[in-house]
Amino acid sequence: MKLTKFAHACVRLEKDGKTLLVDPGSFSEDAVFAAADAVLVTHEHPDHLDIARIAALDVPVYTNAGVAAQLTELGDRVHVVAGGQSFDAAGFAVTAYGQDHAVILPEWGVPCANIGFLIDDAVYHPGDSFTQPDRAVHTNLVPISGPWFALPPAVEYARTVQATQLVGIHDGLLSEIGLGMFPRFFNTDERPYVRLSPGDSTEIS
Template sequence: MKLTKFAHACVRLEKDGKVLLVDPGTFSEDAVFERADAILVTHEHPDHLDVERLKLLDAPVYTNAGVAAQLADLGDRVSVVADGQSFEAAGFAVRAYGKDHAVILPELGVPCENVGYLIEDAVYHPGDSFTQPDRQVHTNLVPISGPWFSLPPAIEYARAITSEQTIGIHDGLLSPIGLGMMKRWLGEQGGRPYLGLAPGESTELN
């Protein structure tokens, strides 16, 4: 399976000629929207969901109820999934985890629903949360910036999930200096090998 990281929180997975997109948002490059056989969306914030460009793709979308409401025009192309549910998307085995976006400010509470996705029991994308899957994964995608982000919980999250490697995502707000700093912190303190992919770079998962 091939994983390609795009800007911010979007990743593309390719297997057996099929393409699965996760979180194609407003920060995502146009190339992200050239093809998809299925799409997973973790939550409704625009850096994870570009409604207008997503509508141009003729592919099923799997997401939570909040996002589905924004995609009502797509009809039965949209499937609502929830914590603990397993399903297949374009030949990829997927399991959903969690229900809440991380808190940005205590007085605002939980801003919206958020569902993480474990794909092929190999790649875990948590969206905007540190919700942990209940099993070992090959590649753990770790958010490394954002209004809700804090370094200690990110390191504890990386330590808690048994994985062969971690890859930083949700990094659109970071300068090259910040990217290097997060790579150093997560790599040295997170307890797992850290792979820092630039937008457009890929890795093969064996």
Template sequence: MKLTKFAHACVRLEKDGKVLLVDPGTFSEDAAFERADAVLVTHEHPDHLDVERLSALEVPVYTNAGVAAQLGDLGDRVSVVADGQSFEAAGFAVRAYGKDHAIILPELGVPCENVGYLIEDAVYHPGDSFTPPDRQVHTNLVPIAGPWFSLPPAIEYARTVESQQTVGIHDALLSPVGLGMLKRWLSEQGGRPYLPLTPGESTDI
């Protein structure tokens, strides 16, 4: 399986000629949408969901009820999934985890639903949460910047999830200096290698 990182939180997985796209948002490059056979969306915020470009794809979309409400025009192409549910998307085995977006400000409470995805029992994408999977994974996608957390929770999440390697996502707000700093911090966690992919770079899983 091949994993390609795109801008911010968007990744694309390729296996047996099929392409599964996760969280193609408004920051994502047009190339991310090419050849997609199915799409997973963790939550409704525009940095993870580009309604216009997603609507133009003639492919199935798997997501939570909040996103499905925004994609009503797509009809039965949208499937609602929830915590603990296992399903298949474009030939990829997927399991859903969690239900809430991380709290940004206490007075605002939980801003929306959020579901993470474990794909092929190998790659875990948490969306905007630190909900961990219930098993060891090969590649843990770690959010490394955002208004909903600071460095310590990201480090604790990287320590908590048993994985063979970590890859940084949710990084559009970081300068090269910030990216370098997070690489140093995450590379020191649990003896797991940290792979700092830049948009367009790929790795084999």
């Protein structure tokens, strides 16, 4: 399986001639939407959900009820899933985790629903949360910026999830200087931190 990182929180997975997009949002390059066989959306914020460009793909979308309420024009192409549920998306085995977006400010409470996705028991995308999968993964996608982000829980999340490698995501707010800091916090011999720029790929065995 091939994983390609795109701007901010979007990744593309390719396997056996099929393409799965996760969180193609408003920051995503047009190339993200060139082709897909299915889309996963973790939550309803625009940096993860570009409604117009997802609608133009004419493929199934798997997401939570909050996002589905914004995609009613897509009809039965939208499939509502919840934490703990497993399903098939274009030949990829997917399990959903969690239910809440991370808190941005205490007085705002939980801003919306959020589900993480474990894909083929290999790649885990938590959306805007540090919800952990219940098993080891090959590639753990670690959010590294955002209004809700804080470094200590991010490092704890990365240390707790058993993974072969870490890849930083949710990085659209960072400068080149900021991006260069994160290997210092996350890189270890047992879980190397792999920095991917938009368009870079890594093979998942």
